[in-house]
Amino acid sequence: MKSILIASGRREEVETIRKCFVGQYKADAVEDRDSCLDRFRRKRYEFVFIDLEILRGSKTGNDHTDYRTLLQPFWQAYPTSEIVVLASQERIREAVNAVKAGAGNYLTYPINPDEVKYVTESLFESLRMQSELDYLRDRFWQSDALEAIRTNSPLMNRVFNKVRSVAPTKSTVLITGETGTGKGVLAKLIHRHSHRAESQFISVHCGSIPDTLLESELFGHEKGAFTGAVRRKLGKFEIAQGGTIFLDEIGTITPSMQIKLLQVLQERTFQRVGGEEIIEADVRIIAATNVDLKRMCEEGTFRTDLYYRLNVFPIDLPPLRERMEDLPLLVDSFLKRLNKLHGKDIVDVHPRVLEAFEKYSWPGNIRELENLVERAYILENSPVLMPESFPSELFTAEASRSPIPLDTSLTLAEMRRRAVETVERQYLEALLTLHRGRVNRTAESAGVTPRQLHKLMSRHGIRKEAFR
Known part of the structure; x- marks a missing residue:
């Protein structure tokens, strides 16, 4: 009984x-x-x-x-x-x-x-x-994917429901979300639960490849197509035949590259650089971006027709600050992986650390959390991750973002100046954290030139090296 x-x-x-x-x-x-x-x-x-x-x-x-x-x-x-x-x-x-x-x-x-x-x-x-x-969930998800889909967040449950709907189809998927939210992990999840799961999953980080080489990287080239092309090279689209190609940071590609990608999406064919042979593109495309492509279309920096071809099935990944209920699950997942790799037996996190996690804004999202946990794991000698193994800034982050103290002895102009300086510094630090100290990308997000950003950083005593 x-x-x-x-x-x-x-x-x-x-x-x-x-x-x-x-x-x-x-x-x-x-x-x-x-x-x-x-x-x-x-x-x-x-x-x-x-x-x-x-x-x-x-x-x-x-x-x-x-x-x-x-x-x-x-x-x-x-x-x-x-x-x-x-x-x-x-x-x-x-x-x-x-x-x-x-x-x-x-x-x-x-x-x-x-x-x-x-x-x-x-x-x-x-x-x-x-x-x-x-x-029903376990019948759909592969057993080794169950850890990745653990969530207490209603937002993430909706994301995984979308993945279940779109994975078995051939539709192009556009994943949007801030840096570090797990867009690459989600793309692999879609591939592994598709009918193409037994074929290649090829990932291309468009933002890390120079514009002059991106076409060759994606579509390949023939021998002699340009100086240094000493032999034929297969591109990522050709290597991914029958499988999935993941185009990360799609918003960084040039207008000329946008036209070539549009052709692949429309006609499902491409040619190697310097070649005449028309090659069928039997490949599923999943693209990802951390920028607003629709706004880029309005500004004329991204082709509207390409945007609509990519945006067949959009999935928006929420930032970590909007799914804080998943913090314990994510930390537990990281600890399990690290225990397997390093042979330690760290099984928990001190309550004060979790409390600090919940108060932190996580500009770097899951990637930042994973890096923090890994660093603490390396330093920790007890079965529990203690506050001493984490950066002290984590426990002062809340205090540093508290309301600016009012000083009625100051003039309005002086009080306004101090408030602007405080907010400006916090804003720049958050953006630099998000972009890992990359000045050009931080400047682009802030809507200023790199030179202007350097001046602002100098004024506030901010060094880019501290964010890498």
């Missing part, structure tokens, strides 16, 4: 709950947090009904109580058990906060048997639906 656990010092209420499950579940009861956790770790319970006071233990309850941390030991023991919080009428707000932190639902004293039935049936229905969704 399945079991439920009731943690409450109110014996009449315990009996009321117990009677609701007679013949269906065996009910155990405890009266303190330690006994509750001890029972829970030794035996699997379908439901845990826990008094809010017992859940908090010795902690004083208020709107800032970290209920997620208080619930964590239960999830670690049995992640699928449902937790129902019991609270008095005057503590409903705290009970709601516990539900927001991850508890299944709450009940108020005095316990109403009808409410117990309603809450448990609702939780059963949501569990059943989640099981069905998990089953």
Whole structure:
């Protein structure tokens, strides 16, 4: 027989709950947090009904109580058990906060048997639906991709639903999102769940190849096509035949290259540089960009017809700051990978580090998070990543971005000047972090010339080397 656990010092209420499950579940009861956790770790319970006071233990309850941390030991023991919080009428707000932190639902004293039935049936229905969704999801996703699609973010769930829809088709996909959001990972995910999964996945970083070489790199060249072309070379489109080609930073290609790419998308053919043979392009195109292509079209720097050819099925990846609920999952994923590579056994992150992560704006997104975790992993000697292994700036980032203190002894003009300088410096630092200290790209994002940017950096004492 399945079991439920009731943690409450109110014996009449315990009996009321117990009677609701007679013949269906065996009910155990405890009266303190330690006994509750001890029972829970030794035996699997379908439901845990826990008094809010017992859940908090010795902690004083208020709107800032970290209920997620208080619930964590239960999830670690049995992640699928449902937790129902019991609270008095005057503590409903705290009970709601516990539900927001991850508890299944709450009940108020005095316990109403009808409410117990309603809450448990609702939780059963949501569990059943989640099981069905998990089953369907697991049938679609390759087993080694399940780690990559773990998410608690509604935004990312919508992204993965789009991937499931488009992956089996031949449609061109345009992935948009800030630098470091995982556009390359998503492109590989689409390829691996397509009908072309057994063929090549070829990635081309358009922004890293000089304009003069990009055509040859993509389409190949014949012997003697230009100085230095001593033999025929196959381009990426030819190598990717039957598979997928991923064109990253598509917004950086020149107008002449845009015309050639448009031809491939329209006619599905291309020619090697210096050649006359027309070659069929049996390849799926996935493009990615961290710039607004539509705005570039309006400014005349990107062809509108090419944009519409690429934008058949757009997928927008949210920045990390909009999916902070995934921070623990991402960190856990990075730690598992690093443990495999380096043989350490680091299994957790200090709560203060996670708190700092949640307050940080993550201009470099997932890539920045991964780099920070890897650096800390190398330095750490304990089983937990401690604050000392992370840059001190991470813990002062919130303070450095606090509102500018008002000084009424200053004139309005002086106060305005100081405020502008503070915001200007923070803005430049965020952009330089995003572009890893690259002056040209930072200047382009800021809408100034590289020379103007150098002057601004000099004025604020900012060095590009600090952001690489």
